[in-house]
Amino acid sequence: MPALSSPARVVVLVSGSGTNLQALLDACTETSYGARVVAVGADRDDIEGLARADRAGVPTFVAKVDDYSSREHWDRALGDKVGAFEPDLVVSAGFMKLVSPDFLERFLTLNTHPALCPAFPGMHGPRDALEHGVKVTGATLFVVDAGVDTGPIVAQVPVAVAEDDDVESLHERIKTAERAMLVESVGRIAREGITVEGRRVRIGAAGR
Ligand SMILES: Nc1nc2c(c(=O)[nH]1)N[C@@H](CN(C=O)c1ccc(C(=O)N[C@@H](CCC(=O)O)C(=O)O)cc1)CN2
Numbered sequence: 358m359p360a361l362s363s364p365a366r367v368v369v370l371v372s373g374s375g376t377n378l379q380a381l382l383d384a385c386t387e388t389s390y391g392a393r394v395v396a397v398g399a400d401r402d403d404i405e406g407l408a409r410a411d412r413a414g415v416p417t418f419v420a421k422v423d424d425y426s427s428r429e430h431w432d433r434a435l436g437d438k439v440g441a442f443e444p445d446l447v448v449s450a451g452f453m454k455l456v457s458p459d460f461l462e463r464f465l466t467l468n469t470h471p472a473l474c475p476a477f478p479g480m481h482g483p484r485d486a487l488e489h490g491v492k493v494t495g496a497t498l499f500v501v502d503a504g505v506d507t508g509p510i511v512a513q514v515p516v517a518v519a520e521d522d523d524v525e526s527l528h529e530r531i532k533t534a535e536r537a538m539l540v541e542s543v544g545r546i547a548r549e550g551i552t553v554e555g556r557r558v559r560i561g562a563a564g565r
């Protein structure tokens with residue numbers, strides 16, 4: 358991996374409430390954290406994630422699939438909007454669109470997912486975990502690849518499923534653990550670097 362800027366330049370992609378984004382924005386107020394959110398992008402307007410960026414004084418952009426003649430054009434436009442901010446790292450945090458191999462060639466992209474990958478990929482991790490009856494689920498931070506939630510794993514955190522959980526209560530508890538994992542991992546990557554060799558991800562020494 359090429360050396361990261363100092364502080365590392367991070368573009369965050371969101372589709373909804375943006376609590377993971379907020380956790381990163383809060384962490385980035387400390388110079389010692391080592392990263393800076395340089396822009397926030399979304400696939401839709403009028404979401405709290407974009408409002409959080411506005412309040413923090415961080416530039417935003419929107420790329421809606423319907424505004425482009427094809428999914429490929431959308432993906433290229435998204436990549437160009439991201440690229441304009443010259444990120445060291447892209448963090449997909451509740452971004453509900455799959456990105457192409459071309460996008461992933463251009464940017465080292467992390468995604469946070471509310472399940473213990475490879476279990477329960479897709480858009481409904483907490484629901485699928487509950488329906489399956491698992492007693493432990495959690496969250497995974499991974500390097501995005503061309504599959505759906507299949508990329509090399511950076512970090513995972515377990516969360517116990519309670520007997521009286523519904524999808525909302527379980528997802529909220531996962532999100533609390535997920536935010537801490539995301540903030541810790543992105544900060545370490547920014548300060549220490551990251552190496553991805555096949556499916557093995559290492560943060561530290563040789564990664565910068
Ligand atoms: N190439 C990849 N792109 C992304 C991944 C990934 O693993 N590989 N992770 C996502 C986030 N994600 C779950 O973690 C996820 C997002 C979206 C979908 C999906 O099927 N989306 C549909 C549309 C849904 C909608 O707009 O409501 C789609 O993209 O057409 C599955 C998993 C970030 N990107």
Ligand SMILES: NCC(=O)N[C@@H]1O[C@H](COP(=O)([O-])[O-])[C@@H](O)[C@H]1O
Binds near residue numbers: 372373451452469
């Ligand atoms: N497969 C993608 C997916 O399910 N993403 C999940 O959406 C939530 C977004 O919360 P936030 O908008 O409050 O950060 C997070 O739990 C994230 O892992």
